[in-house]
Amino acid sequence: xxxxxxxxxxxxxxxxxxxxxxxxxxxxxxxxxxxxxxxxxxxxxxxxxxxxxxxxxxxxxxxxxxxxxxxxxxxxxxxxxxxxxxxxxxxxxxxxxxxxxxxxxxxxxxxxxxxxxxxxxxxxxxxxxxxxxxxxxxxxxxxxxxxxxxxxxxxxxxxxxxxxxxxxxxxxxxxxxxxxxxxxxxxxxxxxxxxxxxxxxxxxxxxxxxxxxxxxxxxxxxxxxxxxxxxxxxxxxxxxxxxxxxxxxxxxxxxxxxxxxxxxxxxxxxxxxxxxxxxxxxxxxxxxxxxxxxxxxxxxxxxxxxxxxxxxxxxxxxxxxxxxxxxxxxxxxxxxxxxxxxxxxxxxxxxxxxxxxxxxxxxxxxxxxxxxxxxxxxxxxxxxxxxxxxxxxxxxxxxxxxxxxxxxxxxxxxxxxxxxxxxxxxxxxxxxxxxxxxxxxxxxxxxxxxxxxxxxxxxxxxxxxxxxxxxxxxxxxxxxxxxxxxxxxxxxxxxxxxxxxxxxxxxxxxxxxxxxxxxxxxxxxxxxxxxxxxxxxxxxxxxxxxxxxx
Amino acid sequence: xxxxxxxxxxxxxxxxxxxxxxxxxxxxxxxxxxxxxxxxxxxxxxxxxxxxxxxxxxxxxxxxxxxxxxxxxxxxxxxxxxxxxxxxxxxxxxxxxxxxxxxxxxxxxxxxxxxxxxxxxxxxxxxxxxxxxxxxxxxxxxxxxxxxxxxxxxxxxxxxxxxxxxxxxxxxxxxxxxxxxxxxxxxxxxxxxxxxxxxxxxxxxxxxxxxxxxxxxxxxxxxxxxxxxxxxxxxxxxxxxxxxxxxxxxxxxxxxxxxxxxxxxxxxxxxxxxxxxxxxxxxxxxxxxxxxxxxxxxxxxxxxxxxxxxxxxxxxxxxxxxxxxxxxxxxxxxxxxxxxxxxxxxxxxxxxxxxxxxxxxxxxxxxxx
Numbered sequence: 001x002x003x004x005x006x007x008x009x010x011x012x013x014x015x016x017x018x019x020x021x022x023x024x025x026x027x028x029x030x031x032x033x034x035x036x037x038x039x040x041x042x043x044x045x046x047x048x049x050x051x052x053x054x055x056x057x058x059x060x061x062x063x064x065x066x067x068x069x070x071x072x073x074x075x076x077x078x079x080x081x082x083x084x085x086x087x088x089x090x091x092x093x094x095x096x097x098x099x100x101x102x103x104x105x106x107x108x109x110x111x112x113x114x115x116x117x118x119x120x121x122x123x124x125x126x127x128x129x130x131x132x133x134x135x136x137x138x139x140x141x142x143x144x145x146x147x148x149x150x151x152x153x154x155x156x157x158x159x160x161x162x163x164x165x166x167x168x169x170x171x172x173x174x175x176x177x178x179x180x181x182x183x184x185x186x187x188x189x190x191x192x193x194x195x196x197x198x199x200x201x202x203x204x205x206x207x208x209x210x211x212x213x214x215x216x217x218x219x220x221x222x223x224x225x226x227x228x229x230x231x232x233x234x235x236x237x238x239x240x241x242x243x244x245x246x247x248x249x250x251x252x253x254x255x256x257x258x259x260x261x262x263x264x265x266x267x268x269x270x271x272x273x274x275x276x277x278x279x280x281x282x283x284x285x286x287x288x289x290x291x292x293x294x295x296x297x298x299x300x301x302x303x304x305x306x307x308x309x310x311x312x313x314x315x316x317x318x319x320x321x322x323x324x325x326x327x328x329x330x331x332x333x334x335x336x337x338x339x340x341x342x343x344x345x346x347x348x349x350x351x352x353x354x355x356x357x358x359x360x361x362x363x364x365x366x367x368x369x370x371x372x373x374x375x376x377x378x379x380x381x382x383x384x385x386x387x388x389x390x391x392x393x394x395x396x397x398x399x400x401x402x403x404x405x406x407x408x409x410x411x412x413x414x415x416x417x418x419x420x421x422x423x424x425x426x427x428x429x430x431x432x433x434x435x436x437x438x439x440x441x442x443x444x445x446x447x448x449x450x451x452x453x454x455x456x457x458x459x460x461x462x463x464x465x466x467x468x469x470x471x472x473x474x475x476x477x478x479x480x481x482x483x484x485x486x487x488x489x490x491x492x493x494x495x496x497x498x499x500x501x502x503x504x505x506x507x508x509x510x511x512x513x514x515x516x517x518x519x520x521x522x523x524x525x526x527x528x529x530x531x532x533x534x535x536x537x538x539x540x541x542x543x544x545x546x547x548x549x550x
Numbered sequence: 551x552x553x554x555x556x557x558x559x560x561x562x563x564x565x566x567x568x569x570x571x572x573x574x575x576x577x578x579x580x581x582x583x584x585x586x587x588x589x590x591x592x593x594x595x596x597x598x599x600x601x602x603x604x605x606x607x608x609x610x611x612x613x614x615x616x617x618x619x620x621x622x623x624x625x626x627x628x629x630x631x632x633x634x635x636x637x638x639x640x641x642x643x644x645x646x647x648x649x650x651x652x653x654x655x656x657x658x659x660x661x662x663x664x665x666x667x668x669x670x671x672x673x674x675x676x677x678x679x680x681x682x683x684x685x686x687x688x689x690x691x692x693x694x695x696x697x698x699x700x701x702x703x704x705x706x707x708x709x710x711x712x713x714x715x716x717x718x719x720x721x722x723x724x725x726x727x728x729x730x731x732x733x734x735x736x737x738x739x740x741x742x743x744x745x746x747x748x749x750x751x752x753x754x755x756x757x758x759x760x761x762x763x764x765x766x767x768x769x770x771x772x773x774x775x776x777x778x779x780x781x782x783x784x785x786x787x788x789x790x791x792x793x794x795x796x797x798x799x800x801x802x803x804x805x806x807x808x809x810x811x812x813x814x815x816x817x818x819x820x821x822x823x824x825x826x827x828x829x830x831x832x833x834x835x836x837x838x839x840x841x842x843x844x845x846x847x848x849x850x851x852x853x854x855x856x857x858x859x860x861x862x863x864x865x866x867x868x869x870x871x872x873x874x875x876x877x878x879x880x881x882x883x884x885x886x887x888x889x890x891x892x893x894x895x896x897x898x899x900x901x902x903x904x905x906x907x908x909x910x911x912x913x914x915x916x917x918x919x
Contacts, residue, residue, distance in 0.1 A: 077742050077743065077745070081741075081744075148742070149739075154699075154738070156698070156699050156700075157700065157740065157741060161665075161698065161699055161741060162741070245715075245717025245718070246716070246717075250717070251700060251717070251718075252715060285601070286603070290619055291619050291624055294619070294624045316702065316711045316712050316713050317713045317715070318718055318720040321646070321647065321650045324646065325646060325647070328642060328643065328646075329639050329643070332635035332636065332639045333632075333635070335631075335635055336628065336631045336632055336635060339627075339631040340624070340627055340628060340631065342590060344619075346590055346594050347619065349594055349597035349601065350593075350597050350601070351601060352597070353601065353607050354597070354598055354601050354602050354603055355602075355603040356598075356602075364594070364598070367590075368591065371587055371590050371591075372587065375583035375587055378582075378635075378638065379576065379579050381642075382575060382641075382642040383643070383645070384568075384571070384572045384575050384645045384646050384649055384709075385572060385575050385576050385579060387572065387649075387709060387710060387711050388561075388572060388706070388711065390737070391704075391711070391738065452559075452560040453560075455559050455560045455561050456560040456561065457562050457704075457707075457735070459735050459737040459745075461739040461744060462744070463744070463745045464745040464746060
């Protein structure tokens with residue numbers, strides 16, 4: 001491949017003078033609400049999920065503040081149960097699940113494969129409206145009695161006993177599920193049918209592979225959640241006995257149904273994060289990804305095997321011992337592809353040209369936190385050890401390492417990485433770097449402490465706890481303030497750049513994938529003419545015809 | 551070493567026979583995962599330093615920019631990871647299967663969870679709330695159910711945990727290694743007062759336990775309401791309390807028989823295999839029985855419980871739907887006791903004319919030390 005090889009027939013960087021970029025193409029709120037441009041839709045999703053992140057984050061801070069002391073600090077037991085339930089439900093259904101796919105994925109997938117838009121642009125806008133409607137119904141519970149069941153909605157508490165607005169939250173989650181399914185469908189068709197000439201599967205950026213695998217899970221698993229929540233609503237509203245033993249139902253059946261979705265949903269949450277990290281590490285190391293196919297196929301393997309491990313949430317639920325050992329076995333199997341990913345990411349640093357830009361800092365934070373999150377999962381997959389750790393703070397710490405240290409950190413890393421592309425503005429490196437460091441410190445203060453709490457026997461979802469746990473709880477609470485400051489600083493840094501930021505070049509990081517070959521921000525059609533792709537997304541070294549970013 | 555690691559990891563004291571074993575696995579996993587995490591951190595840190603971008607490198611190809619792994623490398627990683635995880639699973643599997651089976655001679659206690667307290671019923675008729683009295687050094691098997699929502703029975707010092715599910719019976723067992731009191735915590739969210747749903751296991755030494763058995767009972771067993779055809783047995787049940795307490799090991803099955811007599815079950819169901827108005831309890835448990843409606847059912851805890859609460863739903867082929875429902879007329883601990891009674895009779899052959907034989911083998915079951 002020649003040193004000058006690059007994408008042919010692409011609008012030269014910084015030269016989209018004739019065309020108007022997608023942000024200025026159409027003014028007024030109506031032009032946004034009726035747009036079918038995937039970039040604008042992605043941006044609206046971005047605003048929505050960040051707002052949800054702030055709401056969920058405020059609940060998290062309230063929960064941590066309450067736990068500063070063993071008994072009442074700022075709220076009653078009933079208030080606490082609502083706060084942690086809303087924290088979980090908002091974070092899971094309104095933030096993490098749509099976060100990366102619907103915002104960054106929507107913005108990036110068509111550009112990355114060299115298309116003008118997703119396969120079904122109107123369906124894409126429809127998905128956004130469905131998401132908004134579902135989110136509003138869920139949030140309506142805030143003023144209509146709250147919810148205190150935990151985000152898992154376990155029966156019979158949720159179907160018979162709780163007096164809160166369970167139906168609103170579950171109906172909202174049910175509706176948002178359709179948004180998730182349609183978005184997944186749209187992505188899959190886009191990647192199959194709209195790749196530019198020369199864009200073979202193995203030339204696609206790894207984010208596309210990850211989102212492809214995610215979309216598969218979204219399409220196959222989400223209907224099960226929808227049915228389950230609908231059955232729950234029927235039981236609660238019409239006393240139709242499905243899960244409640246008093247009506248002839250089976251509460252463990254609900255758990256099977258729920259985790260049959262919600263474990264694959266863990267991969268809906270983390271796989272896009274894997275995709276982003278693959279991008280960040282390769283681009284900021286200026287290096288071909290070590291093991292492209294290994295990373296690509298491990299995403300698909302995780303998506304498939306991930307369907308078979310739901311029972312590891314139920315080792316002490318009363319399911320049979322045999323089922324427990326089988327689920328334990330499958331859980332160890334699904335850990336293998338994740339291990340392969342960590343190996344390949346670490347190896348991608350080898351022989352690179354590494355620059356610690358803000359996105360790269362976030363990627364390193366991810367690498368450390370996700371490794372800890374993954375390895376602590378081994379404890380919980382071991383049946384005997386799980387007997388002690390199940391439903392304690394050890395589990396809380398474990399999944400926060402994966403969901404926050406993994407997905408949320410990857411989301412922020414991706415946001416910093418593609419912010420110049422999305423908005424055309426460079427942000428303050430200093431602000432970004434400090435936010436990454438604060439997140440790292442605050443996160444570990446908050447959640448590493450909780451491994452010890454859990455090992456010592458502190459159950460989760462406890463309003464009132466034994467005095468012996470207080471020092472650890474207090475330390476964790478202080479950590480949550482540092483963590484909150486880190487995320488807040490990150491968001492402020494980005495928002496400030498909109499006003500004060502320098503104009504971003506087309507390719508600030510020296511990336512080779514297609515999104516860096518068009519203007520920042522891109523024009524509505526993404527490219528002035530259809531690009532023809534002649535190399536893979538990470539075929540370094542290539543003379544890029546642009547200023548090196550030193 | 552065990553004690554040092556335990557303190558380092560903030561694990562609670564080990565006060566059951568399985569605690570040290572479970573912690574041993576915990577220590578193994580943490581050692582392996584720490585080695586893995588350290589390797590990743592060291593390699594990553596070294597690469598970050600060694601391959602940091604320097605001014606003179608800009609514009610030139612990186613030393614390793616194009617290097618890709620041979621397929622062999624990926625396969626080696628795959629196989630190594632796979633072997634490691636398989637090995638860990640195998641250890642965990644073998645341990646779990648060993649831990650899951652309660653010893654044959656376990657003492658039975660019936661546990662009911664409700665919002666927001668624990669209730670305990672003992673085979674000799676006593677009951678307690680919040681405090682579970684057990685002899686130290688003896689295996690104890692808990693048969694648990696819930697009256698309302700899900701709960702979970704967790705004793706950190708014993709390293710045991712089991713969900714308590716309404717409409718089902720779950721079991722868990724433990725053997726306290728020394729006398730003392732050990733915190734019971736509910737670990738399945740159950741409503742407003744979830745975090746207050748605590749109790750304690752009071753493990754007593756032999757003398758204290760005997761004293762509690764003799765004096766600590768708060769509930770006097772009810773007088774049997776009717777004499778049944780199982781005459782000899784009922785006389786025995788009517789024996790003075792002291793004599794009952796003195797009786798060697800009383801089991802849930804023993805209690806089940808008393809309940810079956812009180813509730814009138816034994817007027818239609820025999821214990822010796824004789825056919826009467828209802829199917830005999832002898833040899834019934836675990837059997838596949840034909841149904842009037844066609845098809846078959848396995849007689850297990852669920853089937854028995856359902857048949858007590860809603861008897862006419864599924865009728866054993868050849869019997870009439872004459873049994874009344876006991877829904878609301880029989881306490882959950884008593885249902886469990888009847889299930890245990892039927893289970894204890896599973897090895898009694900339901901042959902005609904085996905009256906004496908049946909009673910004798912039942913006596914042996916019940917009186918087994």
